[in-house]
Amino acid sequence: MKRSMDELNLRDAFRPMPDACRAALMDAARSVREEEKMKRFTFRTVLIVALVLILTTAAALASGKIFGWTDFFGSSYGTQVPKAAQEIMQHTEKQQSETLGGVIFTPHELYADKHIVMAAIEGRLPEGEKGIVCSEDYYDPIYANGENGRAVAERLGVDPATTWIDAARQLNLPLYAVEATLDVPTEYTESEMMFDAMYNEDGSITYFSVQPLNGKLESGNLDCEIYLFVTKINPENADEKPEERDRMALSIPLATPTETIAYDLKEDYVSYGMKLDSVYGELTPAGLYLYADFTAQDDMTVEQYYEKGQVLPMWFDEKGQYYDFGMNGTYILDTEDWPRMHTMGLISVDSIPDTLVLALEDDNLGGGEPAPRITLTK
Amino acid sequence: MDKDFFVRQIDAHGGMLYRVAWSILRNDDDCKDALQETALKAWQKRSALKDERYFRTWIVRILINTCYDTQRKRRRTVSIEEIQEPACPPPDPSLALALEALPEKLRLPLTLCYSEGMSYAEIARALHLPQATVRGRIHRAKEQLRKELDAE
Numbered sequence: 239m240k241r242s243m244d245e246l247n248l249r250d251a252f253r254p255m256p257d258a259c260r261a262a263l264m265d266a267a268r269s270v271r272e273e274e275k276m277k278r279f280t281f282r283t284v285l286i287v288a289l290v291l292i293l294t295t296a297a298a299l300a301s302g303k304i305f306g307w308t309d310f311f312g313s314s315y316g317t318q319v320p321k322a323a324q325e326i327m328q329h330t331e332k333q334q335s336e337t338l339g340g341v342i343f344t345p346h347e348l349y350a351d352k353h354i355v356m357a358a359i360e361g362r363l364p365e366g367e368k369g370i371v372c373s374e375d376y377y378d379p380i381y382a383n384g385e386n387g388r389a390v391a392e393r394l395g396v397d398p399a400t401t402w403i404d405a406a407r408q409l410n411l412p413l414y415a416v417e418a419t420l421d422v423p424t425e426y427t428e429s430e431m432m433f434d435a436m437y438n439e440d441g442s443i444t445y446f447s448v449q450p451l452n453g454k455l456e457s458g459n460l461d462c463e464i465y466l467f468v469t470k471i472n473p474e475n476a477d478e479k480p481e482e483r484d485r486m487a488l489s490i491p492l493a494t495p496t497e498t499i500a501y502d503l504k505e506d507y508v509s510y511g512m513k514l515d516s517v518y519g520e521l522t523p524a525g526l527y528l529y530a531d532f533t534a535q536d537d538m539t540v541e542q543y544y545e546k547g548q549v550l551p552m553w554f555d556e557k558g559q560y561y562d563f564g565m566n567g568t569y570i571l572d573t574e575d576w577p578r579m580h581t582m583g584l585i586s587v588d589s590i591p592d593t594l595v596l597a598l599e600d601d602n603l604g605g606g607e608p609a610p611r612i613t614l615t616k
Numbered sequence: 617m618d619k620d621f622f623v624r625q626i627d628a629h630g631g632m633l634y635r636v637a638w639s640i641l642r643n644d645d646d647c648k649d650a651l652q653e654t655a656l657k658a659w660q661k662r663s664a665l666k667d668e669r670y671f672r673t674w675i676v677r678i679l680i681n682t683c684y685d686t687q688r689k690r691r692r693t694v695s696i697e698e699i700q701e702p703a704c705p706p707p708d709p710s711l712a713l714a715l716e717a718l719p720e721k722l723r724l725p726l727t728l729c730y731s732e733g734m735s736y737a738e739i740a741r742a743l744h745l746p747q748a749t750v751r752g753r754i755h756r757a758k759e760q761l762r763k764e765l766d767a768e
Contacts, residue, residue, distance in 0.1 A: 263654075
């Protein structure tokens with residue numbers, strides 16, 4: 239007997255929570271201690287913003303060009319990828335391809351160092367094969383991909399408000415929903431992997447994946463995988479063929495620092511109740527990783543520090559211009575050793591600047607009262 | 617957030633957390649581990665919750681990440697045979713089967729919406745997806761669920 243959706247109570251699809259699960263959950267909740275310190279506090283908002291912005295920028299490319307990291311950071315984020323990183327990525331242009339579910343996947347522009355691994359993975363149909371390749375969100379209107387989506391709609395000759403599945407119906411073309419993302423062993427990862435897709439002029443798709451790493455692996459190769467997923471959808475009846483999944487092995491050489499610098503602090507620096515102890519830099523192809531250590535003053539607790547806002551080390555050049563944010567898009571504040579605080583950030587430079595200016599200030603100030611600054615010289 | 621509030625919230629949302637974990641993991645042992653780990657992680661990260669009104673969305677997000685970590689550790693090698701048979705059937709076994717047949721990317725938003733009563737905006741926050749995508753997935757999930765139920 240057919241049942242209407244309105245008659246269904248979805249909760250009836252689940253049995254009650256087993257006692258063992260409830261006990262495990264509540265035991266864990268009751269076991270926490272009020273004074274327990276936070277393990278690690280990280281801010282990753284900037285990269286997330288960048289990944290959202292990518293969907294709203296035109297990022298018009300020269301004919302026949304495939305989207306890559308340099309286009310991504312340059313057009314969507316205003317950050318220049320350092321030349322050394324660009325060269326490494328260019329060397330990884332021609333990786334071995336794998337075909338899954340009728341789609342050819344090719345990783346290109348791979349980069350890894352101890353803090354980050356990133357890959358651009360292109361998915362395309364074989365030469366002469368007709369169809370539409372899109373991400374797994376094929377019930378989305380094409381314009382959900384911003385200017386990039388509008389360009390696709392124009393190329394396909396459909397209204398941008400059309401969904402991918404309806405576009406396939408209108409054009410009577412098969413639809414391939416794909417995903418191609420990095421999967422790094424969890425022993426090396428820090429935080430979540432982030433990804434997004436862009437559509438190329440030739441109908442192919444490029445998946446961008448960024449995975450922050452925990453620094454445990456400092457040299458050698460990072461062995462990881464690309465998780466591939468394809469579903470072919472018949473536009474006539476929206477029937478999905480069974481999903482095809484596979485994993486593609488990748489071994490990415492880790493870029494190592496080419497130069498290091500320990501800055502000599504010639505004066506005391508205190509901001510937001512934190513005293514600067516040391517600043518150390520490591521120049522890598524991705525830019526200059528800057529490690530600044532601080533000590534809390536006047537018995538300030540870590541909770542009091544976080545209550546002050548999103549207080550981070552900000553880096554400026556000698557003219558007071560904010561340095562381009564690095565391609566890892568990540569700041570780390572490590573407060574495990576409180577009252578000491580270790581921070582790490584990346585600035586996008588090709589060489590170690592003669593002069594750096596540091597300000598520990600609230601990232602959310604939005605033009606509020608500026609924090610004091612300290613000038614650091616080589 | 618003090619400990620009393622935390623324990624009360626976990627207690628109040630326990631059933632929902634289990635259903636979300638089951639939607640992803642479909643294995644009680646894994647659910648148990650994921651729930652335990654979620655409570656501990658949430659406490660460690662409690663300063664990230666700026667407004668206690670968002671506790672539910674926040675904890676669901678932590679749980680989902682923990683479940684994905686669990687899945688990754690399992691390396692997707694669990695075969696159908698290894699998935700445990702639930703000890704007692706759900707109130708509506710045919711609906712449970714139909715829901716199980718959906719891919720996880722559809723099952724999870726549908727569960728959050730129709731079983732847990734979360735709004736599209738809350739689901740979008742919890743799953744880190746645009747609202748339009750959430751709407752699309754729920755639409756597809758309902759279509760597929762209907763097909764599954766009709767096929768019975």
